[in-house]
Amino acid sequence: MSAQAAVTEMSAQAVVAEPSAGPPTPAGPPPKVSSRGRAAAPAANSNWDESDIPEFELFGALGPRGLPPLTEFLDIWGVDMMKKRDGDNKIHHRTAPFSSDDLIVRRGQEFQVNITFNRPYDPARDKIAVEFVIGSSPQYSENTYIPVFPDGDQQSPWPGRVVLSDDNALTVGVTPAANCIVGKYQLYVAVATPYGIRRTRRDGSRYLYVLFNPWAADDAVFLNDHAEREECVMAETGIVYHGSHDDVAERRWNYGQFNHGVLDACLYILDRSQMPLVNRGDPVKVARKASAMLDSRDDDGVLVGNWSGDYTYGVAPTAWTGSTEILLTYASSKMPVCYAQCWVYAAVFNTFLRCLGLPSRVVTNYYSAHDNDGNLKSDIILDENGRVDRSRTRDSIWNYHCWNECYMSRPDLPAGFGGWQVVDATPQETSDGLYRCGPASVRAIKLGEICFPFDAPFVFAEVNSDMVFYSRRKDGTLEPVKVNRSHVGRKVLTKAAGAQTSRDITDQYKFSEGSGEERTVLEKAETYNCQREKSRLPPADVDLILSNVEVDLGDDFELKLRLVNRSDQRRTVEAFVSGSVIYYTGVVSSEFLFTTPSVKIGPSASAKESVTVEARRYMRSLVEQSNLHFMVTGKVTETGQIVSAMKIIRLRSPKISVKVTGNAKVNEEMIATVEFTNPLADNLEDVYLRVEGAGLMLPKFKYYRLISAGASLTWSQSFTPQRPGTTSLIATLDCPALRQVQGEFTFTVEP
Secondary structure, eight states: OOHHHHHHHHHHTOOOOOGGGOSOOOOSSOOOOOSTTTOSSOOOOOSSOOOOOOSEEESSOOOTTOOOOOTTSOOEEEEEOOOOTTSHHHHHTTOTTSOOSSEEEETTSOEEEEEEESSOOOTTTOOEEEEEEOSSSOOGGGTSEEEEOTTSSSOOSSOEEEEEEETTEEEEEEOOOTTOOOEEEEEEEEEEOSSEEEEOOOOTTOEEEEEOOTTOTTSTTOOOOHHHHIIIIIOOEEEEEEEETTEEEEEEEEOOTTSTTHHHHHHHHHHHTTOOGGGTTOHHHHHHHHHHHTBSTTTOOSEEEOOSSOOTTSOOGGGOOBSHHHHHHHHHHOSOEEEEOHHHHHHHHHHHHHHTTOOEEEEEEEEEEOOSSSSOEEEEEEOTTSOBOTTTOOOOEEEEEEEEEEEEOOTTSOTTOOEEEEEEOSOSSEETTEEOEEEEEHHHHHHTOTTSTTTHHHHHHHHHOEEEEEEEOTTSOEEEEEEESSSTTOEEEEEOTTSSSEEEOGGGTOOOTTOHHHHHHHHHHHTTTOOOOOOOOOOOSEEEEEOOOOEETTOOEEEEEEEEEOSSSOEEEEEEEEEEEEOTTSOEEEEEEEEOOEEEEOTTOEEEEEEEEOHHHHGGGOOTTOEEEEEEEEEETTTOOEEEEEEEEEEEOOOOEEEEESOOBTTOOEEEEEEEEOOSSSOEEEEEEEEEETTTEEEEEEEEEEEOTTOEEEEEEEEOOOSOEEEEEEEEEEETTEEEEEEEEEEEEBO
């Protein structure tokens, strides 16, 4: 509707108001907000908004007789983008695994296009250009319109050359600039005539996807490590670590970055964020924007976080097997997907980054502090007797927290701070007004250079905070009685490149506890207003140790305490043993055990105490990850010193059996069989079984209303491998009474 028509319509619909009612309110919908009046054209921020490029652009005005016949000039008969999966373009650009009929290439590396004309191409008289267009209002100055001249007569942001001229066919080599926009382009071929430019029609078969290129030295994401590139760009399945630092558990995940539709879904995420196309060649900006968009809190992003335990209106975070279903659902429904917790955010973010060509990996930090005030302290309040005062203890430390690292140069930082960068999509705190985190240089975090963007102080606190125990006097004042400087950031793990094992990368985030380098780093961090607890309390002469124990879900077990007296005098410890069911975020769900043993220890001796933990006490209050948290605190009667110990016990869930039968070859049908037996004494209701595999099977699920106690189920599903290589089928079982149940089968598909 024109502005004049809109004014006319509003005048016709104007309401009559009382004299005292103020100006009249127009009826009908509000006017559409646009940039008209401020900018000559709307900002190009969508890969899917395209412009129709004219088939003929006239150099001047038409004469009275119109255009003369153009038959004597070069005519384009066909354009072959050489996009077969086994063709040279996709093989050389390492994009053959993508399930797409379009050509997908990586920037900073040449690909070839074959053009057929009506006669042989003559560079002396024929002037042609291969044109690439992205978004609406393409402009040469913004690199959204790129003409490539294979004869070399004119310069282009993307170098071009004639590779082969044979009869009527011409093979042109094109090299996208190593810093060009990442996204979906349309290709045209144009021929110059004396009267104007004639070009091919817009054709849906001539789309070109350009990705980041970690193999190209000039690209900002160049990673000069073959094993890491293969793992952090090409690997479709991975391992996400959880549990506790001394009882590490694994969760398999299908990233599925090459699955059909996933690349378009990742580009849609950037479009949904309204990120200008001109910024999409910068990995720093892309990663930061995506960090905000993976969460729905601010901008209707991909995932809805839920830590409540009630997942009635969505999928429980523990039930997902991979990223494909999440991304395709978001792209098709245009609505956030329910539900996620930190490892789901990290795993889906990993798919996004790898799909666009950014090297990335999922990282797990054990005992991760959530610091929102920059004081590097997590406070635990004790009463005068040494018992935890839960009503006043508000800080919590996550058993583990997952984030991502992506690899890129950082030209905005001093030299040496490029490389691995922390990015985190889990909504914890706002950054520049949005829930997002990073990219923050891992090197800067280790060296305490937390003044650098982005969000380095927050990540620094996640791995360096202190646990401070305060004794609360009757007058309400707090006195620090113990400081544990080594509990937080106990271990940082990621998957080892090319192996099914973990890699400890704690030393990339921090120096050894108590070392001179660590003290220097903490002193430097304090200059940026990250304050630590300055109290230097003498250590207690009694050590309290909780032994490790492996427990299956539903079993009774013994919690064993060992107290060691390092003094030459007798000691008595009045202890408080608390057992709680907790969420993995460290938040207490319910306390199921409390006892107060008194332990006497001889000089330079040790004593043991055992507490029986009955399944009937903890089973009725379990939450999804089945973590039991034991906190033991106590006061040494003779000295008044506080002793403490904590232990996370992960109850081991039953496993699903996954098997495959058939000839493991591409395009040959196979059968996957999933089996499960209910080991509990209670029935399982509303059970969902999910299974998928990268290059094998898109996500599928099956619903069971009831699985009786001791009963078994078997589900068989046919599938046809699409790509050769080693891959995994991953299955999960989920119901309100039993979560965190998973199984997998890894095998190799032959070509």
